[in-house]
Amino acid sequence: MQRFLNDPNDMVDEYVDAYLMTHPLLARAEDNPRVVYRKDIADKVGIVSGGGSGHEPSFLGYLRPNMLDAAAVGEIFASPTPLSFLDAFRKADHGHGVACLFGNYSGDMMNAKAGMLMAKDEGIDVKYVVSKDDIASAPADMKDKRHGIAGLITMWIAGGQVAIHGGDVDAVCQAATEARDNTRSVCVGLHELTIPAVGHPNFHIPDGEYEFGIGHHGESGIRNYKMQPADGIAKRMTDALVEDLGLKSGDEVFVMLSGLGATPLAEQYIMYRAVHKILADQGIKVLFPHIGNLATSLNMNGIALTIEKLTPNLKKWTAAFEAKGTQVDGL
């Protein structure tokens, strides 16, 4: 395992250190190194997310004036503690309450809820919505069991817009729910990831095969297929999402195609080209495409495809978000 790392146990601390060095508007909570917040939170409903580390630039990259105000940071692929959720709520609350928009995992759910109970005792009004966008994590008739992956981002966009325009906690959560209900994702892997402190992958993708439906935490997928050209892999991913979302000709969509950590950008673009054509051939129009390492899984070589069907509200919020100019990382 050749990695740019010091002690694997310091990985999260060091990443957060570096993120704060390079983003002067962010700060760590004074008494909790696992909470990062914006110093310039506006007079509005606060938006919090949280989850395990290893998905960089998520979550810290989305601490922006029109997205998240505070994040609870977990260890690699592990939930933040209840206290970290609580401290994030404290930082994000400016008297208008907090919307906690995170991913559907049992650990995150348990700890976020525990944090919410403690926040309630302090008079902070926290409501929550969880994303369940990963279609491979449970079948369509068990949607509530599905995990949240890159689709969390669409909740932050929608909720963020309602918050900056003065919506209350219920309105922000309603917007996030609308985004959540119209968003689906699926991942494929070409080469597995390794958690540095573990030192070996927890599943192996054989040469000559790709794995469809992998999770964002090194979870193995639902099926291996013989390796195909990019167009074939993209077709399998796109078809699955189109079916699950019930997309039809005339629909407009927001698309994120995210590398999972070790996937070259040119290959991501080549995959996007196929997705775009497959959708266009069915009369489905991509209004807002995004390609890049948007939500990753350590050093996984793979791709997450996320499609959001744009309702009139979602189209309006997303257009407003895009018009402001957006940036994760880079130059």
Add this chain to the structure above:
Amino acid sequence: MQRFLNDPNDMVDEYVDAYLMTHPLLARAEDNPRVVYRKDIADKVGIVSGGGSGHEPSFLGYLRPNMLDAAAVGEIFASPTPLSFLDAFRKADHGHGVACLFGNYSGDMMNAKAGMLMAKDEGIDVKYVVSKDDIASAPADMKDKRHGIAGLITMWIAGGQVAIHGGDVDAVCQAATEARDNTRSVCVGLHELTIPAVGHPNFHIPDGEYEFGIGHHGESGIRNYKMQPADGIAKRMTDALVEDLGLKSGDEVFVMLSGLGATPLAEQYIMYRAVHKILADQGIKVLFPHIGNLATSLNMNGIALTIEKLTPNLKKWTAAFEAKGTQVDGL
């Protein structure tokens, strides 16, 4: 080799296709698919670059109102043709001449110069500056032999600012030269790249070692070292640049730490943390840090570190560039 690719020979075409699908202000030259330009070029000196593909998001990601106006696109790691340089000059020229700011490689130099001769015959005034930032590609007493890698970007920032403020071709080239003369880069590799159409790496980095001074095109480095923690690798890279630039306490710098294609973002940040501390310990202040996949080498797992010493001019231009908000890719 597990890759998200169709026919390797179509890789460049498909990447450019996808880039145009997602960037509506860009267009291909009508009669030359290897030239991409901005449709909204202002009434100013045009700025052109060009080089081989495989460095995504370079060059297309830097076609921006305050950077490049047109790019000549080569095959993977191969120079664009003289005609592609000429066509890029034609697109970028709005009667004020063109500055061609590219990297010092014999193929690029030969073809760009041939393109310039043809442009001269058409009455287009083209001047050029080549970056020579890669300190590992030749020793300090043979600086003119050094290659240009991620350091090209600092030329585009400086030249771009002078161009949008009405500078003539000479002033733009002078600004680019000032950036070039104050910029140095060095790369390390943990795992080699593979050119898809070749199918195997052209050098191998043994397990347990990292390679210092690799090039941006799969060129092997100048020395292998026993694998070290990130802090040790960062120290070796930073020390080499500090020495070559002659940096001293009180200097202010612009820093780019770029993943080379398959390097996870968290690891890039962990490396940046070390670089920042090493510089700070010597009284050198990073004013503008950038971390991300800024200029890559296909699927190389490695890092390029670039440091620019900020003269008063460079500080002014870079601050103006940063204030506008910047973006390569992503959300």
